[in-house]
Amino acid sequence: MSFFYPKNLKFECNKCTLCCGNTKEKTRHIIMLEEEAEEIQKQTDINTNEFCFEITDQQPYMFEMKTPHDEKCFFLKQNDCSIYSFRPMICRFYPFELKFDQEQQKYVFNATAECPALNQGKRLTQAYFKRLFWLAEEKLL
Template sequence: MLTIDQRIRFEYPKQIHFECDRCALCCGDSKHRVRRIHLLNIDLVRISKRTSMTRDEFTTKIDGFEPYVYQMKKTAEGFCFFLRDGSCSIYEVRPLICRFYPFQLQNRGNSRYLFSYTKECLGIGKGPQLERRFFEELFAKFTASMKSV
């Protein structure tokens, strides 16, 4: 059973449809934006354990984006270091920021959060309508990851 602290409130887009069509647009740069895959410490631990790589092999240090402390390295073409043949080679341990895409969570203060989304994602408008439960589960992943910060 999913429990969320009742003092915490979040808003989410109503009547939004989404289904990932595995286009990998979220895994790299596009004509309109530079994709930055920011990583939490827990992301580093999971990826390192899965790949037996050190963090320096797949990340660069960043400042000013706390709680994110590292950024995923990219290929010369601007794609995620772990994108292989159009698929994520670390899908089971992919970073929190990737689990959220195409959604973002903004802290509005006073224990209030807002889910928003990018219209750039080709999966927006496709598939089933997302219910509150979907966003509750995303929020639970966020809170679990923040406990490790």
């Protein structure tokens, strides 16, 4: 296991839905792997054309979610994710991202300051980041 993660950081999602769409400050890009878009299509019986569009500049991500309802994700319904159990990896990672640090030759988890639930709630353990790392390993590395 070769990654750094923020120690002693608290985080517990308060379901504010900020990360599920655009804000005044930020245009959200909810990008997906092809297999993720296909899984959502399979599970929902909604054609990929309806909920996402193809992108070509963010390999290996091939699709981006449409944000038709007040610039919120296609699958946000009554302030809840209607595809929670098969939501894309990018949603599972938020508010964190994983980058490879060339200098340290290690993967590093960073948090975005945007999420209001950072430093609130439960203290995150290494196990939390391990699960995310395994997910990225399985899908990307």
